[in-house]
Amino acid sequence: MIDANVDDPGELMTIATTAAEKQLDLAALRNVPGFVIRLIQLKFFDGFYETFAELGLTPATYAILMLVRDNPGVVPSSIAALLRLQLPNLTKILHQLEDAGLVKRSRSKIDRRAIEITLTSKGEKLMRDAVRLTAPYNRRMLAPLNETERSTLIGLLNRICPF
Amino acid sequence: MIDANVDDPGELMTIATTAAEKQLDLAALRNVPGFVIRLIQLKFFDGFYETFAELGLTPATYAILMLVRDNPGVVPSSIAALLRLQLPNLTKILHQLEDAGLVKRSRSKIDRRAIEITLTSKGEKLMRDAVRLTAPYNRRMLAPLNETERSTLIGLLNRICPF
DNA sequence: TATTGTTATACTCTATAACTATA
DNA sequence: TATAGTTATAGAGTATAACAATA
Numbered sequence: 001m002i003d004a005n006v007d008d009p010g011e012l013m014t015i016a017t018t019a020a021e022k023q024l025d026l027a028a029l030r031n032v033p034g035f036v037i038r039l040i041q042l043k044f045f046d047g048f049y050e051t052f053a054e055l056g057l058t059p060a061t062y063a064i065l066m067l068v069r070d071n072p073g074v075v076p077s078s079i080a081a082l083l084r085l086q087l088p089n090l091t092k093i094l095h096q097l098e099d100a101g102l103v104k105r106s107r108s109k110i111d112r113r114a115i116e117i118t119l120t121s122k123g124e125k126l127m128r129d130a131v132r133l134t135a136p137y138n139r140r141m142l143a144p145l146n147e148t149e150r151s152t153l154i155g156l157l158n159r160i161c162p163f
Numbered sequence: 164m165i166d167a168n169v170d171d172p173g174e175l176m177t178i179a180t181t182a183a184e185k186q187l188d189l190a191a192l193r194n195v196p197g198f199v200i201r202l203i204q205l206k207f208f209d210g211f212y213e214t215f216a217e218l219g220l221t222p223a224t225y226a227i228l229m230l231v232r233d234n235p236g237v238v239p240s241s242i243a244a245l246l247r248l249q250l251p252n253l254t255k256i257l258h259q260l261e262d263a264g265l266v267k268r269s270r271s272k273i274d275r276r277a278i279e280i281t282l283t284s285k286g287e288k289l290m291r292d293a294v295r296l297t298a299p300y301n302r303r304m305l306a307p308l309n310e311t312e313r314s315t316l317i318g319l320l321n322r323i324c325p326f
Numbered sequence: 327t328a329t330t331g332t333t334a335t336a337c338t339c340t341a342t343a344a345c346t347a348t349a
Numbered sequence: 350t351a352t353a354g355t356t357a358t359a360g361a362g363t364a365t366a367a368c369a370a371t372a
Contacts, residue, residue, distance in 0.1 A: 025233040034207035036320045043325045044197035070188040113348045113353040144322045153319045157199045162206045276330040
């Protein structure tokens with residue numbers, strides 16, 4: 001050890017990298033919900049991968065497969081509109097899910113332009129496994145809140161959710 | 164008009180693209196806060212660009228400049244840690260902001276590896292303009308909630324925000 | 327030997343235009 | 350003429366490795 005910071009004995013002197021250490025003023029940004037929501041979303045994504053990577057799921061494929069599970073025969077344009085994905089990008093993902101044996105694509109008999117998406121049995125099994133991990137994941141992400149507060153938050157979020 | 168849907172008279176037959184039209188079952192996804200938060204974040208980003216694009220601000224530059232405004236002399240590594248940006252990516256943005264005359268970069272006299280970031284007067288003026296647009300933007304994004312609910316939401320979000 | 331900031335680069339996500347087949 | 354899906358491609362955002370200067 002060459003040099004030591006008097007305020008931080010026992011460690012090499014480094015520039016503080018957390019708000020608390022650096023005493024940064026964050027009051028303004030904390031009152032911008034869009035900023036706070038962005039940070040929370042990054043936290044949820046990190047937590048998602050920690051929990052669901054073992055199943056090979058991403059946030060996007062989780063949402064797509066869950067939507068298909070509850071709405072068998074849903075068409076790509078509906079999925080894209082709801083999940084705010086561009087159709088070309090969704091097409092690619094759906095082909096990957098089909099290649100992985102998780103979904104089945106079949107021409108609609110009513111409108112032969114449309115493709116009806118359903119889960120395969122492999123896809124259904126995957127989502128059963130995913131569902132088992134979901135409640136613990138949600139609890140972990142909302143750990144600072146008690147049960148009442150979690151319900152309140154989910155209710156308020158759904159009120160401002162654009163669908 | 165060639166053909167008309169009996170359920171939708173007066174319009175060409177199209178596949179419904181909203182949850183309401185298509186009667187999609189979204190109950191499962193609505194109870195996954197991470198999913199709802201992702202959609203809300205996309206909504207906030209869209210709204211952000213509608214409001215702040217005229218100032219040339221992005222969500223990232225807004226946050227960076229606001230942080231620098233309230234913490235003059237803050238170093239890139241602190242900004243990166245707080246805003247969850249990688250240092251190489253932040254470096255690029257800071258050089259753009261410097262080229263635009265919004266921030267000043269100067270070597271720290273305490274630690275000559277570090278760069279202290281401050282706003283220029285042009286940067287200060289820009290953020291005064293941005294602040295004027297912020298409250299209306301926040302209100303518009305949280306329009307479905309009353310004043311009490313907005314406060315409750317912001318409080319709960321800050322409790323789960325990772326800093 | 328570790329840290330700050332930089333450069334270069336790769337990878338993922340997202341967006342747009344042009345095409346086909348169907349309506 | 351408009352829509353569903355596809356293909357190709359471009360752009361933005363994000364991540365990683367290697368480096369120089371400084372501690």
